[in-house]
Amino acid sequence: MARVVVDVMPKPEILDPQGQAVARALPRLGFAGVSDVRQGKHFELEVDDSVDDATLARIAEGFLSNPVVEDFVVRRVGS
């Protein structure tokens, strides 16, 4: 068993209204110094050791993310 983390983020050129809403709110809450925020998804998967990296990439690309508007990163974080 391994834990695999997949982070899915809106592509840099794609509008990210969620991140923008957070970025605009922070100064109002008294937090200065945060110049940009982008918001995406974070998945944690418990994966059998038999699942190889190519399969993980296919899961991330074909299912966890929407390749038209999102990029993803897959990371194994130990068992």
Place this chain on the structure above:
Amino acid sequence: MARVVVDVMPKPEILDPQGQAVARALPRLGFAGVSDVRQGKHFELEVDDSVDDATLARIAEGFLSNPVVEDFVVRRVGS
């Protein structure tokens, strides 16, 4: 300038229907070997060097996550 990552996840005892929907769909799509999926949020912040860890923790705990139902992790990922 530093990049800071905040991952926010539903607490283990809180039901996560989004993660469950992913976990249930994977075998149908022909992907075996994924036993559990949890879905949370991933934030990437561009932060001024003057912002210290205590402030980041307050942003993550008081705003980016809802401590009633979510846990969070803050990470600086270099500049």
Place this chain on the structure above:
Amino acid sequence: MTDTVDNAKATPDHEQPYRELGLKDDEYARIREILGRRPTDAELAMYSVMWSEHCSYKSSKVHWKHWSANTTPEMKAKMLAGIGENAGVVDIGDGWAVTFKLESHNHPSYVEPYQGAATGVGGIVRDIMAMGARPLAVMDPLRFGAPDHPDTRRVLPGIVAGVGGYGNCLGLPNIGGEVVFDPSYQGNPLVNALCVGAMRTEDLHLAHASGTGNKVILFGARTGLDGIGGVSVLASETFSGDEGGTGRKKLPAVQVGDPFTEKVLIECCLELFREGIVVGIQDLGGAGLSCATSELASAGDGGMRVELDRVPLRATGMTPAEVLSSESQERMCAVVEPADVDAFMRVCAKWDVIATEIGEVTDGDRLVITWHGETVVDVPPRTVAHEGPMYERPIARPQHQDALVADTPDTLARPSAPDELRALVLRMAASPNLASRRWVTEQYDRYVRGGTVLAQPSDSGMIRVDERTGRGVALATDCNARFVKLDPYTGTQLALAEAYRNVAVSGATPLAVTNCLNFGSPEDPGVMWQFEQAVRGLAEGCKELGIPVTGGNVSFYNQTGSTAIHPTPVVGVLGVIDDVRRRIPTGIGAEAGETLLLLGD
């Protein structure tokens, strides 16, 4: 280096990628003739989007003669704005005007179902706002491929979630629509969206820029690299290698909607209208600033000067051509008298809406756009917005039409035994085209704003416009494309008649018609035959019924390879009812002893 007008004059032989931008050789030659020189990159970007099929209606416009030929003065009596405006407007009495329009977002919704459908709703709502109205409700006629096809499983949930996600977050009730499955839509689902809005008749705002010295203000979202797909070839041609260059080619031609920003934009616009400080207004739709500036200037009585570098950007390194072509959502452009600019900015600040003065109305008849002090566009705006190319496409009744019509249901076996009939009824009840639409309609808010009198499962949607008197409107959209395919003329009249009946049975009096004409390629003479028949059928049907077509939309090129979708002229009918409390709900059996009558034969 920026391609300025001076540069264009100095380099007449510079090769330009006009074909990649969709312009034909003769169209490019005509642009050179209009300008007396080659266009700059920015001008080329403007002409190419504005002369596209989608913006110029170049294949369909010649058929609009049927509308005018079939609209009598009596039919025009209640029409306050008609074809040519952002949306048609009709007088519904008591000082109220109602505006409504259907629009397609078919292709983007196939590429990215959620965002394509969402931004389709966003776009039609801004059209309605540009008339000066408060949007009141939306509807969504949808067509999908076979229900069991894997692509339908991908496309349908996303489209429904997108229509709902945007409309629900805007606070507009969804009061009806259609869900139709047919394999002809497999590679071309249809996402049509309707919005209806209301205003006091005196508040009607038409899109034009007049009054020399009046300011042009861009407000709403920042401008980014959204949907500039095609125009990115300019950057790659001109600057190959540098950061504005080839990398842009990979940009997805999708726009992401931000319904929250649009909701705030609606409230901001309505407050601006209430303050009476808007001379002219235009939404930014398909062709972004290219469209808004050229249409405002073209419809006004002067010229316009725009400082394009003042446009607030979301991305770095954008070229003037990209800024002009960006399809970033949730933006509007207004013309304001200089004395009102401060008041305008105050209202925008209250709603936290970014607003920037980007230019002004000028004497003369040129649209001049500068970029950091250098002129990048200098054109007669009418040639961009209203005097684009117009084609008489060849028309021919398809050869297989006779065989298609001859293949009648008479050849099909008919059930006669009771158990066969029972099986057939059960099969029909369970068939996707007749089954309940609840899975779809439950994802749409039909209650918000508290004016929805009828929504699903009624034959038409009905909205209260005036709370004091109960005056309201009813709307229905319909089209059975199988009938249209068999006989485009009569089939389109059937669509009209069905929508008309659906409005009439709710207790409202039908008043006006809009349409969304979804067809295959206009370069196919068979498709153009369907199209011409459909337009003539609709126009003559409307004359028969005495209600005018006040607007509509054309979507061509709905085909996979050489196979077109069934011709799908969706017809929307709007009716008025003086008191919504007298509406007639759908359904029988509310009271015992009701008598059931069948009308017609």
Place this chain on the structure above:
Amino acid sequence: MRIGAVTFPGTLDDSDTLRAITAAGAEAVPLWHGDADLRGVDAVVLPGGFSYGDYLRAGAIARFAPVMDEVIAAAKGGMPVLGICNGFQVLCEAGLLPGALLRNAGLHFVCKDQWLKVENNATAWTTRFDAGAEVIIPVKNMDGRYTALPATIDELEGEGRVVFRYAGANPNGSVNDIAGITDATGRVVGLMPHPEHAIDALTGPSDDGLGLFLSILDAAVRA
């Protein structure tokens, strides 16, 4: 009696809420998120919608609006507050009510006419209902699944602080079918369904929703 309804950017049901307050016979007072001023109202309603687009989390950004400092202070001083849908989410985010509202179990926005059972008719907002009565009121939301840690749920149930429960099918997977709750004083109430959309059988499934607004008027008369 003056009852305020707050408009945040992205609030949708403010006009409906003001209409319902008026229909109940009270004076409806619009309140603006950016003003730290409750304009002398006797009670406040936080209406439904998608404040700030519900980006980040439903209600998470709105709860920091200037008007919310006043609402929180007033609530602590005993002023009745009703949160409907997004307003309920704001009250939870602000800590005036326990728990949180998460994505519907079905992962879709759901809009339907919903039967509710009135579990507690002793709050400031529910005295017009009979205990155990069933009423029909629209529910419409994306994030309506009430959730809290087990200890919190036990406390709510033990103290009778569940005010409304879904009767029939649970539309969003809410714990114990909880549709609405109250704070310990019975003056701050939050619910997911929309009583302001059920004040007239012409535009809603019933006029059952009027009961909440009439109850608060009664409370004022008694006070």
